[in-house]
Amino acid sequence: MELEQQIREALTKVALIADCTMVETINNNTVLLQSGLDSLGFAMLVAQLEEDLGIDPFSQMQIAVYPRTFGDFISIYRQALAQES
Amino acid sequence: MNKLVIVTGASRGLGLAICQQLLQAGYTVVALARTQTEALIQLQQAGLHFVAADLSELDKLPMLCSALIKQFGRPYALINNAAVGYDGVLATMHNSEINGLLNLNIQAPILLSKYLLRPMLLNQCGRIVNISSIIARTGFNGLSVYAASKAALEGFSKSLAREVGKAGITVNCVAPGYMQTDMTNSLQGNKLDSIKRRSPLGRLATPDDAAAAVLYLLSEQALAVTGTTLTVDAGSTA
Numbered sequence: 001m002e003l004e005q006q007i008r009e010a011l012t013k014v015a016l017i018a019d020c021t022m023v024e025t026i027n028n029n030t031v032l033l034q035s036g037l038d039s040l041g042f043a044m045l046v047a048q049l050e051e052d053l054g055i056d057p058f059s060q061m062q063i064a065v066y067p068r069t070f071g072d073f074i075s076i077y078r079q080a081l082a083q084e085s
Numbered sequence: 086m087n088k089l090v091i092v093t094g095a096s097r098g099l100g101l102a103i104c105q106q107l108l109q110a111g112y113t114v115v116a117l118a119r120t121q122t123e124a125l126i127q128l129q130q131a132g133l134h135f136v137a138a139d140l141s142e143l144d145k146l147p148m149l150c151s152a153l154i155k156q157f158g159r160p161y162a163l164i165n166n167a168a169v170g171y172d173g174v175l176a177t178m179h180n181s182e183i184n185g186l187l188n189l190n191i192q193a194p195i196l197l198s199k200y201l202l203r204p205m206l207l208n209q210c211g212r213i214v215n216i217s218s219i220i221a222r223t224g225f226n227g228l229s230v231y232a233a234s235k236a237a238l239e240g241f242s243k244s245l246a247r248e249v250g251k252a253g254i255t256v257n258c259v260a261p262g263y264m265q266t267d268m269t270n271s272l273q274g275n276k277l278d279s280i281k282r283r284s285p286l287g288r289l290a291t292p293d294d295a296a297a298a299v300l301y302l303l304s305e306q307a308l309a310v311t312g313t314t315l316t317v318d319a320g321s322t323a
Contacts, residue, residue, distance in 0.1 A: 014207075017207065017209060018252075040206065040248070040249070040251065040252060043202075043203065043206060044203075044206045044207055044252075046203070047203030047204060047206055047207050048207060050151070050203065051154075051204075051207070056147070056151075059147045059200075
């Protein structure tokens with residue numbers, strides 16, 4: 001499955017568990033803090049993706065990085081997966 | 086019951102007592118310790134899973150947690166029990182000992198909580214119990230750094246309880262008083278006798294007493310208990 005699709009599916013799953021109401025459309029420019037997912041929800045998204053993809057790019061990074069948009073978020077996972085292979 | 090509990094510092098003393106009681110209560114137990122003791126080998130026959138780990142190696146903790154989740158599944162609870170307590174005045178305590186103590190007693194439980202909390206978030210249910218000490222509040226000559234680490238653990242627990250409460254996860258501390266364990270060996274003799282005499286119950290708390298408090302916090306009955314410290318000291322600090 002394409003990475004972006006996997007992230008979107010994880011996002012939907014986590015939003016349901018965390019009882020968060022997401023904005024109708026999420027595109028690459030959507031600011032994460034305005035997407036409807038709260039900070040605990042993001043922690044859950046990272047946890048869900050760690051189970052699905054086997055990586056946690058934020059722990060692997062030497063410095064703290066906080067993606068601003070959904071596009072930034074996908075890009076971080078894409079880079080981490082590229083480094084893994 | 087198929088609830089997985091991860092216990093650190095499980096090879097002896099309170100950690101071992103917690104593992105014994107958890108197994109008796111039907112939990113699935115993963116015991117972390119640097120070395121495997123005879124007592125742990127015996128508990129393995131009762132179903133305990135042992136994983137060798139040196140928690141002072143902080144860089145390895147993310148990988149350790151990931152491996153634990155892969156091997157055993159999402160944990161229900163984490164018991165942060167592993168700790169060291171160097172006895173000595175601060176003015177002459179070597180910096181490496183201060184660093185080592187703070188790494189194991191506070192950084193390791195924070196990192197283990199961080200990584201093992203994630204699957205609990207996905208389950209919307211979980212328990213974290215941090216083993217503190219009455220020394221976090223009373224103080225003790227020669228244990229200032231140890232006391233600092235335990236007070237830090239209590240502060241950490243209160244804030245984390247607020248952070249994850251809405252995900253159905255409770256975070257609490259158990260603060261045992263002086264117990265007859267390897268850690269209090271340096272207090273043998275007059276000091277322990279004097280603590281016993283001053284205690285309202287006329288005795289020391291035992292590792293089993295403190296372990297029972299941990300089991301309570303893991304139970305369904307403790308669902309509404311979070312962000313608190315349960316003192317088990319035979320009344321010493323009353």
